[in-house]
Amino acid sequence: MKSMNEKVLPPVEGDPIAAIATPVGVGALSVVRMSGGGVFAIADKVFTKAHAPEVPIADSPGYTAHFGRLYDGDLMVDEVIVLVFRAPNSFTVENMVEITCHGGPVVTRHVLQLLLDNGCRLAQPGEFTRRAFINGRIDLLEAEAIGEMIHARSESAYRTAVNQMKGGLSGKLDTLRERLLTSCAMLELELDFSEEDVRFQSRDELTDQVERLQCEVGQLVDSYQHGRLLSEGVATAIIGRPNAGKSTLLNALLGEERAIVSHMPGTTRDYIEECFVYDKTMFRLTDTAGLREAVEEIEHEGIRRSYEKIAQADLILYLMDISAGDFAEEIAAIRTIAAQYPGTKMLVAANKTDRTASCEERMQMVGQETGCMVLGISALQQEGLDELKKAMGAMTENLDKLHDASVLVTSMRHYEALRNASDALQNARELIDREEETEFIAFELRSALDYVGEITGKVVSEEVLNVIFDRFCIGK
Incomplete structure (x- = not known):
């Protein structure tokens, strides 16, 4: 996961969205959040600071808090605290505003409706996290880990989700993907120079590389049994x-x-x-x-x-x-x-x-x-x-425990992708042993590369994104 202070190129901001970020019900405080283009201007339309100097939200530095009141015209809605997050140093990598108001469903709905009336639209389920993924703040596996952490029903499931959100499995998969890319690049060069009958990597070296990749992918596949028990019970x-x-x-x-x-x-x-x-x-x-x-x-x-x-x-x-x-x-x-x-x-x-x-x-x-x-x-x-x-x-004391929980597969989606990658590597190994044509070997290695990329979002379809983020609550 990228640091909050890591400088990345500002995104092309989406339209302003708003949602309640805390559970509906009676409580001391609730949070309503906005993200996207124009959210600072919307905040300035409805928020008045309690004390001078009257610095507009649009001119405020990031990571600052402002105490004041929200107004719907002349009608006061609530006393609130407004937090400012400036792009790209926010969860979504867009400009964001979080409003902490008094808890309770009525006042929280009033605050949300005020933002919707002044230019925001209601966020879709998981849209804040989806924007964080699209803007490169997190990869797809880390986005899923956020959802798993929210829905965790045991300490073991929570710890596993936190470890994955920190990027342990992502780092492992990125290393696998880089090595697959190297092997694919060597074979692609051979195809470019096919008339000269040049090999940029010996078949013994390629066999050794594929075997090591098979071993590491196989370990991740085998970890799913433990990961499933942690996440599902x-x-x-x-x-x-x-x-x-x-x-x-x-x-x-x-x-x-x-x-x-x-x-x-x-x-x-x-x-x-x-x-x-x-x-x-x-x-x-x-x-x-x-x-x-x-x-x-x-x-x-x-x-x-x-x-x-x-x-x-x-x-x-x-x-x-x-x-x-x-x-x-x-x-x-x-x-x-x-x-x-x-x-x-x-x-x-x-x-x-x-x-x-x-x-x-x-x-x-x-x-x-x-x-x-x-x-x-x-x-x-x-x-x-x-x-x-x-x-x-x-x-069952040994069923749901694994020493290295940071590289644990807990999702059926990840498991299926890794199984497919393992099958593609096995096919490549058999083709190498039979001394088949380079393009057939390259095809299998590219397939394995795509399957690994599906997990972190390097290769992903809109349908997969919809399935993942529809599981999130609207405010996340």
């Missing part, structure tokens, strides 16, 4: 037979009545997904439909979706009714699921321990028969939940 499927208490457990872990609880089996027809954080790790809990033979079409669809969530899970939390008499079917089901998903961690929670005096003996038997860790809980009485959370944390 540990996917945890709560499964079991009907009426085992899955919805009750979900509500107990969340601390709120999120799922409908009923003594009638088969209440949950579709999955419910919510998140909770334990010891800085976010768990994405999914309450699934009870696993049994479906008796109707809707229930059959719910069970099918349950198995989809099991297949996608990082942690399977099998909930069984330990007070029931016969465990043969439960044990068989646990064994089957463990065999189908051997790479997925699995934990058995023996629920309804408050209903039987022989739960320890039964739990020991289930553990011996299945080979799984078994913990006793009462979801209804909220007993044993701390031990359950600790066990969940212990089983």
Whole structure:
């Protein structure tokens, strides 16, 4: 990311835009921001300083604050503080004004409407950040990191977003791209001198370069598993037979009545997904439909979706009714699921321990028969939940941690682009080994170069930009 004081060429300023930059609601303060051509003149039309000297906003230095009042004609709107940011030393690299007013939806809307009435238009979602990208203030990956930081729901996700906003992954990708550019340039020179049959880089050197690029791209691809867990949470499927208490457990872990609880089996027809954080790790809990033979079409669809969530899970939390008499079917089901998903961690929670005096003996038997860790809980009485959370944390403690979080891939878009780049490099390597024509090798390396460029925005379409920035709030 470029320093705020780094001198760059002033942009061709866009039309003036305005938006509320703070969440809507009652609070002590709110911020309304403007960016683009003419924002200083608009501020001077509506703002009057409280004390002399009366220096217009248009003549004020950057990074200065002014206390005064906003007026709509003769009607005072609010007492405010106006902050001035002069191009190119602002977030958007345009002239910007930020107005801090009293909090509350009514006064904030009045301030925004005043700016719209005097020449601004309402900003589109993410338009401030989009202008920062277009004007070279940040690259596309750093822009996405800002959105990830805003939406982070755990400390790990927040830290990863901050590291990416600082440019760690961008720097890594820029280095890869420079090396790809060098290799492409050498091959392009060969094509220019094809009649002389000149090689500017030996095929052994090119093979070595492509192999090293493959290794580094492969490491980034492999980091996505960790990055996904940091940004999305540990996917945890709560499964079991009907009426085992899955919805009750979900509500107990969340601390709120999120799922409908009923003594009638088969209440949950579709999955419910919510998140909770334990010891800085976010768990994405999914309450699934009870696993049994479906008796109707809707229930059959719910069970099918349950198995989809099991297949996608990082942690399977099998909930069984330990007070029931016969465990043969439960044990068989646990064994089957463990065999189908051997790479997925699995934990058995023996629920309804408050209903039987022989739960320890039964739990020991289930553990011996299945080979799984078994913990006793009462979801209804909220007993044993701390031990359950600790066990969940212990089983996943290495899933969402990576030593170098600054070079971590967290986005599916980045992952797909890197996979495509890896495939192109593999194709180039095979072409080199077969001693194919230079133009075919050059094509694959150029493709890899474009895929890497898609991530940081060196190569990007309008459609991709729209998808990315539409996720932002209007004031960002």
